[in-house]
Amino acid sequence: MRRRLQSITNKIPAIVSIGLVVLLWHILSVTGIVPSYMLPSPSDVMKAFIEDFELIMMHAGVTLVEAFYGLLIGIAFAFIIATVMDRWTIMHKALYPIMIITQTIPTIAIAPLLVLWMGFEMEPKITLVAITTFFPIAVGLLDGYKSVDRDYIDLMRAMGAGRYRIFTHVKIPAALPHFFSGLKVSTSYAVVGAVISEWLGGFEGLGVYMTRVKKAYAFDRMFAVIIFIVIISLLLMLLVNVIKTISMPWILAEKRSKEQ
Numbered sequence: 001m002r003r004r005l006q007s008i009t010n011k012i013p014a015i016v017s018i019g020l021v022v023l024l025w026h027i028l029s030v031t032g033i034v035p036s037y038m039l040p041s042p043s044d045v046m047k048a049f050i051e052d053f054e055l056i057m058m059h060a061g062v063t064l065v066e067a068f069y070g071l072l073i074g075i076a077f078a079f080i081i082a083t084v085m086d087r088w089t090i091m092h093k094a095l096y097p098i099m100i101i102t103q104t105i106p107t108i109a110i111a112p113l114l115v116l117w118m119g120f121e122m123e124p125k126i127t128l129v130a131i132t133t134f135f136p137i138a139v140g141l142l143d144g145y146k147s148v149d150r151d152y153i154d155l156m157r158a159m160g161a162g163r164y165r166i167f168t169h170v171k172i173p174a175a176l177p178h179f180f181s182g183l184k185v186s187t188s189y190a191v192v193g194a195v196i197s198e199w200l201g202g203f204e205g206l207g208v209y210m211t212r213v214k215k216a217y218a219f220d221r222m223f224a225v226i227i228f229i230v231i232i233s234l235l236l237m238l239l240v241n242v243i244k245t246i247s248m249p250w251i252l253a254e255k256r257s258k259e260q
Contacts, residue, residue: 022042025039025041025042026041026042026043029041029042029044037217037219038219039219040219040220040223044220045220045223045224045227046224047220048218048220048221048223048224049221049224049227049228052221052224055209056206056209056224056225056228058204059204059205059206059208059209060206060228060232062122062204062205062206063191063194063195063198063205063206063207064191064194064232065122066122066125066126066129066194066197066198066205067129067190067191067193067194068190069122069126069129070125070126070127070128070129070130070133070190070193070194071129071130071133071186071187071190073126073129073130073134074129074130074131074132074133074134074137074186074190075133075134075137075183075186077130077134077138078133078134078135078137078138078141078182079137079138079141081095081099081134081138082137082138082139082141082142082145083141083145083167085138085142086141086142086145086146086171099135099138099139102131102135103135107128107132107193107196108196108200110128110131111124111128111196111197111199111200111201112200112201114127114128114197115197115200115201120201120202120203121202124197124201125193125194125197125198125202125205128193128194128196128197129189129190129193129194129197131193132186132189132190132192132193133186133187133189133190133193134186136182136183136185136186136189137179137182137183137186138182139182140175140178140179140180140181140182140183141175141178141179141182143175143178144171144174144175144176144177144178144179145171145174145175147174147175147178148170148171148174152170153166153170156169156170176244176247176248177244177248180240180241180243180244180247180248183240184237184240184241187233187236187237187239187240188233188236188237190236191229191232191233191236192229192233194206194207195207195210195229198211199211206225206228206229209225210222210225210226213225
């Protein structure tokens with residue numbers, strides 16, 4: 001009961017701050033300080049969302065599929081790259097600068113090229129999501145691999161363990177917290193990357209929907225889909241936390257032992 005009450009109390013500042021932002025938004029719109037056609041009120045945005053609910057859900061399904069496949073490819077690529085870089089120092093020196101360069105190129109500049117090379121279907125969207133999501137995960141895994149205490153590795157070797165057992169029993173468990181930290185960032189990048197790629201070419205998706213309502217000057221619908229994207233990103237980050245708790249039960253056990 002005490003732990004549940006503390007959890008509720010910790011959420012109060014965030015709820016209050018969000019409530020104040022919505023209240024300020026409502027005041028600015030209703031009083032006319034900002035014209036309603038530029039800043040529709042929260043009630044107008046909610047009304048637009050309800051009216052276009054089925055259409056938004058249809059486009060959201062396409063965007064989430066692109067984000068999901070792109071994130072899966074990004075995770076796999078990040079795991080391979082990070083493992084190779086950890087195993088061979090020369091590969092770390094060779095690949096790390098290339099990884100940095102891929103993140104300095106603006107996403108909005110890559111998207112048109114991918115559309116030109118791959119067409120207007122899902123392939124360029126998935127590719128862009130993979131490019132934007134692999135870096136935080138790869139860096140997190142690298143930091144996790146390097147955080148392993150050298151004494152653990154020496155102890156495993158003294159017990160006759162080979163590289164594979166050391167990797168699976170020592171390095172991967174040590175890298176999991178760093179992996180999930182990177183995954184949380186990449187999850188939000190995945191949805192945003194898919195939407196950006198849809199702006200520049202496509203037939204379905206939230207980015208396509210946003211482009212259409214922008215051209216129609218339906219800013220209430222524009223705000224509705226923006227808020228919807230934010231909610232999706234927050235829910236996906238929450239899902240990552242749930243998966244982290246399930247995958248790493250020892251962390252929850254350590255927290256409970258400290259509280260006791």
